[in-house]
Amino acid sequence: xxxxxxxxxxxxxxxxxxxxxxxxxxxxxxxxxxxxxxxxxxxxxxxxxxxxxxxxxxxxxxxxxxxxxxxxxxxxxxxxxxxxxxxxxxxxxxxxxxxxxxxxxxxxxxxxxxxxxxxxxxxxxxxxxxxxxxxxxxxxxxxxxxxxxxxxxxxxxxxxxxxxxxxxxxxxxxxxxxxxxxxxxxxxxxxxxxxxxxxxxxxxxxxxxxxxxxxxxxxxxxxxxxxxxxxxxxxxxxxxxxxxxxxxxxxxxxxxxxxxxxxxxxxxxxxxxxxxxxxxxxxxxxxxxxxxxxxxxxxxxxxxxxxxxxxxxxxxxxxxxxxxxxxxxxxxxxxxxxxxxxxxxxxxxxxxxxxxxxxxxxxxxxxxxxxxxxxxxxxxxxxxxxxxxxxxxxxxxxxxxxxxxxxxxxxxxxxxxxxxxxxxxxxxxxxxxxxxxxxxxxxxxxxxxxxxxxxxxxxxxxxxxxxxxxxxxxxxxxxxxxxxxxxxxxxxxxxxxxxxxx
Amino acid sequence: xxxxxxxxxxxxxxxxxxxxxxxxxxxxxxxxxxxxxxxxxxxxxxxxxxxxxxxxxxxxxxxxxxxxxxxxxxxxxxxxxxxxxxxxxxxxxxxxxxxxxxxxxxxxxxxxxxxxxxxxxxxxxxxxxxxxxxxxxxxxxxxxxxxxxxxxxx
Numbered sequence: 031x032x033x034x035x036x037x038x039x040x041x042x043x044x045x046x047x048x049x050x051x052x053x054x055x056x057x058x059x060x061x062x063x064x065x066x067x068x069x070x071x072x073x074x075x076x077x078x079x080x081x082x083x084x085x086x087x088x089x090x091x092x093x094x095x096x097x098x099x100x101x102x103x104x105x106x107x108x109x110x111x112x113x114x115x116x117x118x119x120x121x122x123x124x125x126x127x128x129x130x131x132x133x134x135x136x137x138x139x140x141x142x143x144x145x146x147x148x149x150x151x152x153x154x155x156x157x158x159x160x161x162x163x164x165x166x167x168x169x170x171x172x173x174x175x176x177x178x179x180x181x182x183x184x185x186x187x188x189x190x191x192x193x194x195x196x197x198x199x200x201x202x203x204x205x206x207x208x209x210x211x212x213x214x215x216x217x218x219x220x221x222x223x224x225x226x227x228x229x230x231x232x233x234x235x236x237x238x239x240x241x242x243x244x245x246x247x248x249x250x251x252x253x254x255x256x257x258x259x260x261x262x263x264x265x266x267x268x269x270x271x272x273x274x275x276x277x278x279x280x281x282x283x284x285x286x287x288x289x290x291x292x293x294x295x296x297x298x299x300x301x302x303x304x305x306x307x308x309x310x311x312x313x314x315x316x317x318x319x320x321x322x323x324x325x326x327x328x329x330x331x332x333x334x335x336x337x338x339x340x341x342x343x344x345x346x347x348x349x350x351x352x353x354x355x356x357x358x359x360x361x362x363x364x365x366x367x368x369x370x371x372x373x374x375x376x377x378x379x380x381x382x383x384x385x386x387x388x389x390x391x392x393x394x395x396x397x398x399x400x401x402x403x404x405x406x407x408x409x410x411x412x413x414x415x416x417x418x419x420x421x422x423x424x425x426x427x428x429x430x431x432x433x434x435x436x437x438x439x440x441x442x443x444x445x446x447x448x449x450x451x452x453x454x455x456x457x458x459x460x461x462x463x464x465x466x467x468x469x470x471x472x473x474x475x476x477x478x479x480x481x482x483x484x485x486x487x488x489x490x491x492x493x494x495x496x497x498x499x500x501x502x503x504x505x506x507x508x509x510x511x512x513x514x515x516x517x518x519x520x521x522x523x524x525x526x527x528x529x530x531x532x
Numbered sequence: 533x534x535x536x537x538x539x540x541x542x543x544x545x546x547x548x549x550x551x552x553x554x555x556x557x558x559x560x561x562x563x564x565x566x567x568x569x570x571x572x573x574x575x576x577x578x579x580x581x582x583x584x585x586x587x588x589x590x591x592x593x594x595x596x597x598x599x600x601x602x603x604x605x606x607x608x609x610x611x612x613x614x615x616x617x618x619x620x621x622x623x624x625x626x627x628x629x630x631x632x633x634x635x636x637x638x639x640x641x642x643x644x645x646x647x648x649x650x651x652x653x654x655x656x657x658x659x660x661x662x663x664x665x666x667x668x669x670x671x672x673x674x675x676x677x678x679x680x681x682x683x684x685x686x
Contacts, residue, residue, distance in 0.1 A: 081671055195539070197592075201546040201585040204578050208553050211578075215571035220561060222571055223553065246613060253609035253643060419647060420655045423640035426613060427633055427659050430620040435673045443621035447614050454610065458602065459542035477574045489567030 037159055040386030044394050049092055052085065053391045056093035057398045060100020065107055065410050066421060067114040067252075071301075071341075071358050073245040074101040076237045077428045079365060080435040087369040088384045092391040094365055095345075098358060099151070099392075102301060102341050103399050106143045106334055107410050110136060111264045119301035119337040122309040126322060126329030131264035133325050138271040140407060142279050142327050143334040144400050145271075150287040150335035151396030154342035157291050158349075159389050162378070165350040169375040172351075174482035175493050179503035180353060181472045181479070186507045187296060188356075188465045189514055196515050199465045202456070206469025209234065211477060229441040236364050238433045238442040239470065240357065242449025243463045245429045249422050250454050266407055271327070279331045282312050286332035290339030295346050296355065304340030305333035342392055349377060349385060353475070357464060360471040368436075538602065539593030546586025554579030612643035628679025629668050633660040 043049060059081070063074040078097050082090035105120040110127035123143065130139040172180075189199040212223045213233035224230035271279070289311060290304035312332035313322045322329050345362075347355045352374030354360035363373045371381060378385045403410070433442045453463055487493035495501045557575040564570025616639040624632040637659045641652040667673045 080667070080673060084672070195589070197585050197589050198539075198542060201542075201582055201589065204582040204585065205546065205549060208549075208575060208578050208582070211575055215561075218562070218571050220571040222561060222575065223556060246617070250606060250610045250613060253606040253613075253645065254604055419641065419644045419651050420658065422644070423616075423637045423655050424659045424662070426616055426640045427637050427663050430617055430624075430636060431633075431663060431667050431673070431675070434620070434624060435667075435675065438674065440621040440625055443617055443624075447617045447621070450617070451610075451614055456542070456545075458605070459538050459545070460600075461542055480574060481569045484566055484569060489565065491566070 033159060033163075036163070036382070036386050037390065039382060040159075040388075040390030043088065043383050043387030044092070044390035049089060049387065049391065050394065052089045052093040053096045053395050054398055056096020057100040057395050057402060060097035060102075061104040061107075061399070061402060061410070062100075062413065063097075064101030064104025065413050066104075066425070067108050067112065069101075069248065069425065070105070070119075070244060071098050071101040072240050072361060073248065073429075074098075075358065075361050075365075076241045077245065077425075077432045079237060079361075080432050082365070083368075083435070087366070087371050087381070088387050090365065090369055091362070091384065091388050092395075094362060095388060095392060096395045096398075098362075099338065099341055099395055099399065102337060103143075103147060103403060104410070106147075107140065107403070107407070108414065110139045110143065110330070111266070111411065112414060119305050119341075120334075122305050122333045123330055125309070126324075126326050128264070129323065129325035130327065130330065134265070134267060135325065136264045136266045137269040138275050138327065139325075139330050140266065141269050141271045141404065142275065142331045144403050146279060146283045146286065146331040146335035147338040148396050148400045149283045150290060150339035151342060151399075152393060153287050154291050154294070154339040155389060155393040155396070158343060158346055158392070159386075161295075162346050162350050162385075162389070165346060166375045166378050169351045172499070173497070174479040174486065175497045175500040176503065177351075177353070178476060178479040178483055179494060179500040179507070180351070181476050183503050183507045183510070184353065184355065185465070185469060185472060186510045186514075188468045189511075195460070198461050202461050202463070202466040203469040206466035206471075207473040207476065209466075210470040210473025213474075216474075216478065217481065227441070229439065233474070234470075235433070235436060235439075235442045235445055236360065236471065237436050238445035239449045240361060240467065241429045241433050242446040242451075243453035243467065245425065246446060246450030247453040247457055247463075249425060250450070251457070252418070252422070266411060269404055269407070275327050278318070278327050282316070282328040282332035283335045285312060285315065286335030287339045289332075290336030290341075291343045293336075294340030294343030294355070301337040301341040301344070301356075301358075305337040308336030309333045338396070345388075345392070348373060349388075350375060352377075354468070354471055357467045357471070360468065363471075534595075534598050536593040536596045536598060538600070539589055539596060543586045543588070543590030543593060546589065547583050548586075550579045550581075550583035550586055554583065606645075609643040609645070612639055616640040616643070624675065624679075626679050626681040628676040628682070629664050630660060630677055631679065631682075633663055 059078055060074060063069055075094060075097050082093050106123050108114055109120040109123040110131050113124050113128035127139045185203050189196060212230055214231050215222055221231055286308040289308045293304040309332060312328050313319055316328045318326055344355045344359055347353050348359040348362060354363050366373045430443055433446050436442060483493055494504060554576060557572040561572030562570035563572045616636045619639055620632060620636040634656060638656045641647055641655045668677050
């Protein structure tokens, strides 16, 4: 039983007191920031990244992973209690979660979110442990053509996440790829798109870009509305769900976990898509579908289970292939590189303790979330009472310090300014940033694999369709593109995202 | 004529960005061949594609109806927040953590619609103290608490 011995190794690493401490710190800080409305996991991780600089690679990744699901979970708390998604993946949770809270059932709603997430986290952790290794073996046989096609699938499926026009999303991908190419060309050493700034020779700092778009952009959007209107916080009564609640939570938790686990592994998937799909499936599958939108506990459990499962299984392509399936994983890859670890199939061979320790700590982190969240709910509620006029300058200060300290560069902070301004403009023009950000990350990799594939094939483009795995992947991308461009689907996509506002 | 202004603007944005990047690629970066792609090959493909997509978006906007409202732009907030990040970048190396943060946070607090003198002062002081304790003393980031600018004053 290789799996058991690997897990044993992993838990051995994860249960070291120092690693437990960092896992706990990560989950705690992630929740604290995640509870704040408008700050998603990406901005949270980017902001807290400098806290992990002094740590060794295993500790820092354990802590970052903890921050990730902590912030995810914190977002759900906000969604239920104030009807504001703390981050986009918990947008659907607001629909039924807040209705439950208004009916005085905030406690059971929070418990449903916590228990659903924990169940999903447990299943997903096992799943990650089981499939990561075989996938790594497959990945080792991947050539540049396969990698290229895989990234194309990732980019195309990121469109499914973007609301609004398909053509705009495609254009955003192109823009992201182009901006991602900024810096020195690895083959010829020619500087590209640096506009004369020598600081840009190493490329544009991803953390700065992410903070600009997701941190600054989000704050400015919040300033559009009246700030004091946000102060209505639901009262939390008894936390414990009734027997009936528990019975009704079981099936949605299982279905949500299944959906989240599958969608999380897909490139471009992850927590956001998982929660939307799970909610809609549950609405159709449930016997209580009439109650949806009016405080159905199923409508809280399913998306919460799904987004947690998706959050965890999205580590699989990152750990096994070195390819980020979503923007959060892109940031994790950046963090790994900063620690001197090259993500990809070799991680499990060269750093087994890091690989399995991280997987084991995912489960521990999930257990900590339940322990942390249910009894400490009062603390989170009081955090929600911190007024916005003190909150957002603090976020700006954190963002500046965080970005600056990645490479002690003031230039990176200017990058935040520019990315924030352009990002806000594009959001205003209904251009979703997610495809752009994914394109930005994949740009250099995509080009490198394209060039290598062409070198191997002697300049013959047909290599992408004559190699079977690559052909299948491109076919998947094509089918995806057709599906998302079908008018009926496009309409439904809009409806799903309109629900979010409602 | 009912033009979707948002689509028109974003379409034109993509065309302009595509022309800019494509122009740079064409004029400064060798194209190479399919076998040995030069640094300009992939960028030129991408920027051409982007110009095309941008053109499609703009053309479509001519007949897709007025679309959703643009909404308000909180100009004051937007500019003050951007200014705060610029100030941080410009002064952190010289001023150090405490003076740098005092400036940055103070400007940021003014971005709120509901700012008052008391609130601004409280937020600035609180955030500066908090961040200095956390980042300078607990995490020990290598940003000096008081920067080299003040060395002469001691």
